[in-house]
């Protein structure tokens with residue numbers, strides 16, 4: 001989307017005084033926690049952001065391979081150049097510092113189309129990062145078509161990249177763990193997947209990750225509470241009582257290229273979720289659907305909680321709220337209120353934004369759940385207005401998933417768990433002035449430690465790398481936590497959540 005859509009507008013920066021106040025408070029709060037007795041931890045929830053190799057991405061999408069990438073298993077993109085894997089699971093031993101986190105999701109690169117098939121066809125999924133004894137490795141499942149023979153080689157958890165974790169003290173962590181911009185190099189096993197174009201040792205894009213920790217015996221980090229049904233405004237319009245909906249959620253990522261534009265180098269922006277909406281990385285979940293379902297007529301009508309607001313440079317400010325879904329006659333429509341500012345802004349109420357096919361047979365409940373999974377969607381004329389005319393009516397938007405529990409015992413599908421940690425460094429450019437400034441302080445202080453003098457890696461858990469480092473790391477991390485904490489009642493997710 002060209003920048004002309006959103007006229008340039010100056011943003012107010014957070015005051016320095018506000019930042020300093022937060023810093024002072026958190027030193028006291030976080031030190032006792034960091035000094036607490038080490039306890040075995042389970043890694044649960046979190047994300048890994050990695051561009052794999054930017055020149056490979058350019059080559060795949062460029063004039064030689066004329067291809068692209070598709071996301072699998074809930075993986076998302078961040079900005080224009082990184083893939084986000086999610087739902088970390090693993091183990092962490094604070095005494096030894098051994099860390100093992102496996103993430104979900106994958107990315108498939110295809111290119112060099114010949115006939116109906118692709119000669120370049122490489123899938124990298126389920127990255128796992130292991131740090132042990134001062135060295136780090138990234139493993140992944142790889143499926144790769146050989147150049148020439150077209151033979152498909154498939155292997156699980158191949159050591160793909162060695163990660164430079166020198167200077168990072170992994171021991172003693174009690175809270176979320178964030179490893180930022182770890183330099184990565186291709187291993188010899190990894191090189192095989194790239195048709196011999198890269199030698200072992202070739203630099204790959206740096207890897208950033210953050211994960212939550214839970215005590216092994218504990219039940220895990222508490223999720224952010226979403227508003228209770230009773231706190232929501234009453235659904236608009238008269239609903240029939242044909243069939244009770246116990247709970248429902250609609251998942252829609254709007255459009256991958258739009259999200260990439262928002263968090264990318266043009267808009268340098270973010271999204272903020274409020275009112276119980278949740279961030280699944282590549283999709284937004286609007287929960288707590290209320291309405292009616294008529295099994296006989298194959299009709300469904302539901303209003304959902306939550307809102308998403310995209311903001312960024314050049315005046316980008318687009319909010320979608322009061323999401324509603326109607327399904328009838330084999331067709332579905334998602335409507336919402338639209339509040340978009342700027343030259344080509346629009347204010348629309350209960351406007352149909354996208355339509356999607358909903359064939360009758362798909363609306364039959366299974367196990368008390370009516371669900372549509374990743375159905376293709378098309379932009380409506382109103383939807384085109386919502387995006388300032390940048391996408392034409394009829395354009396393909398992100399797929400939509402709908403889950404409606406018609407039985408009180410039915411459970412809605414889980415969302416990718418991105419964890420609660422601060423954003424990896426790669427996203428920092430997208431932050432507002434205040435927090436960006438405070439984070440730079442952290443990096444400088446961490447870099448200043450003898451143990452990591454030439455690295456920008458930051459482990460907010462660092463104990464033993466010197467009190468000054470610990471203080472600085474705890475403070476920087478705390479700022480993010482505090483800021484998010486302040487948002488908590490309203491925001492259940494942002495692009496940097």
Ligand code: HEM
Pocket residue numbers: 055056059064112119120121122145146147148193194195197198
């Ligand atoms: C019909 C088959 C293929 C042809 C004609 C082809 C052609 C090329 C050419 C001409 C380049 C040089 C690009 C440049 O220097 O800008 C290149 C680069 C590359 N190709 Fe292919 N390729 C093919 C299949 C594959 C396959 C199956 C893979 C496996 C993943 C692959 C991976 C790569 C990689 C990793 C690079 C280096 C990209 C970079 O970082 O600059 N290619 N290819």
